[in-house]
Amino acid sequence: MRIAYISQWFDPERGSAALPGVIARALVNRGHEVHVLTGFPNYPDGELYPGYSVRAYQHESVDGLEVHRAPLWVNHDDRALRRAGNYLTFAAAASAVALSRLPDVDVAWVHSTPATTAVPALALQRRRGTPFVLHIQDLWPDTVTASGFLSSDRASFVERGLHRFCDSTYRRARHVAVTAPGMADRLLERGVPAQKLSYVPNWADESAFRPVEDRAEAKKALGVEGRFTVMYAGNFGEFQSLDTMVRAAERLRHRHDIAFVLVGGGVEEARLKQAVAAGALTNVVFVPSQPFERMAQVLAAGDVQVISLRDRPLSRMTLPSKLQATMAAGRPLIGAIAGDAARVIVNSGGGLCVTPGSDSEMAAAAERLAALSPVELDAMGAAARVHYEQTYAEQAALERIEAILAPTGERVSA
Known part of the structure; x- marks a missing residue:
């Protein structure tokens, strides 16, 4: 045609x-x-x-x-x-x-x-x-x-x-x-x-979003080695409600082994950076937007990926593109989201879901996942990948x- x-x-x-x-x-x-x-x-x-x-x-x-x-x-x-x-x-x-x-x-x-x-x-x-x-x-x-x-x-x-x-x-x-x-x-x-x-x-663009074997090298390339990395990669917009990650990081400022990494940019970037600076948070790292062809390596640098949307009737009937991309890359998820997307994450076995906007639940989920063994985390990511292949x-x-x-x-x- x-x-x-x-x-x-x-x-x-x-x-x-x-x-x-x-x-x-x-x-x-x-x-x-x-x-x-x-x-x-x-x-x-x-x-x-x-x-x-x-x-x-x-x-x-x-x-x-x-x-x-x-x-x-x-x-x-x-x-x-x-x-x-x-x-x-x-x-x-x-x-x-x-x-x-x-x-x-x-x-x-x-x-x-x-x-x-x-x-x-x-x-x-x-x-x-x-x-x-x-x-x-x-x-x-x-x-x-x-x-x-x-x-x-x-x-x-x-x-x-x-x-x-x-x-x-x-x-x-x-x-x-x-x-x-x-x-x-x-x-x-x-x-x-x-x-x-x-x-x-x-x-997802399956040439760009795929599992990466050498995750240690990916973490080193992004400068986030040495800590359990809770990552968000994407647009910093109002709907993404990324304040929740910043507040969760503040709750876990005593956990020097856990870092919150935000990769990308957008209209909320300046305000988020100001909040991190005001709180003197050393466990939050900002990484500029990365070339699309490097996204598999970028996602591999995160031990777990965050999908976050403000809880509105509209977001309950949304599957954000980041969800499919993360599952295609075989990464475990924390879903600060409700509705259709939350059901996908839970039913796939690929991650945990928390109440959107709840920094206490996000902090608890980060600690729970950080306590898992690498084998257990890999199994969670593999489940996400299998669900992607079967559904999307x-x-x-x-x-x-x-x-x-x-x-x-x-x-x-x-």
Whole structure:
């Protein structure tokens, strides 16, 4: 098939923004022709990546993909109007690029976060009759209203408008795929027909996230050798609630054999560093964002990996991409999370779950895991890897996607 893959985020952006590239390249490897419609890279820091400048249009041929970049207002801060400007400028500009630069395609696949990414697909449908599939990564308007960006009076007005927009995209989409079971339940409540819904979880880039044998060398390379390492690697955002790790570290400041390591960056980075400095915590280590191709070694440097999301109704129906990546790497987990993701961690036997936001429970989980033998920890990581292979492996996910993209648009059950 000739496919338009529409995503505001794309390579070389990091973290969850790397997912669209993983999926698009996998489709190319299956023999499809893929045209990516995206913006200019600036996630997660809201700063344009080196080598890029915003222009009216840019075309790249990379890894068998044809990448079409549309201009957008570069921003990723915590102010609602500025973030809206980022989303809406991409939606408008990408629609123009879609109609003027994309060749005719059989179908469009929309990496739906933010929900406004569907606007170019709607434009293609109106002008050319191109069918599109929504792959819901974040459920809107829930994501916006739970973010805290908006005052309560403004949130109600915005929520009503977004509900109307999202309901319209669900009706006009040929199919709606969700990345967590809880999302399907919510969309059924909102009137999306069951025959139009499929569960298509994300998978990890299996070339980058894999078990690493020489963990001692990995710890040395990251400068965290000599201590039991509780690691978070990813975006430092408000939803990740990383204050919990800092407070847990404060509780365990007497345990010189346990270190809390935060790898990455984001809008909360400065505030987290200030909190660590104010508490004079020597057991918290910050490591800058690492190259994507080194992520297997980075995760291997952690004795246990933390998955953390603030407990909101929305997060209970979310499987963050970091979950699959960590399980693919075969690392044990502490899940400071509830809902779908917590069930995955517990049922897999790959780690422990604590109440989101509870620093006392996180500290206790860190001590409990630090008391395990290396063999016991390895067994926990191996269980996580087995669950990944059985549930989220790339080949099975691609077969689901291809079944949906085919002209018949088959429903794929969980």
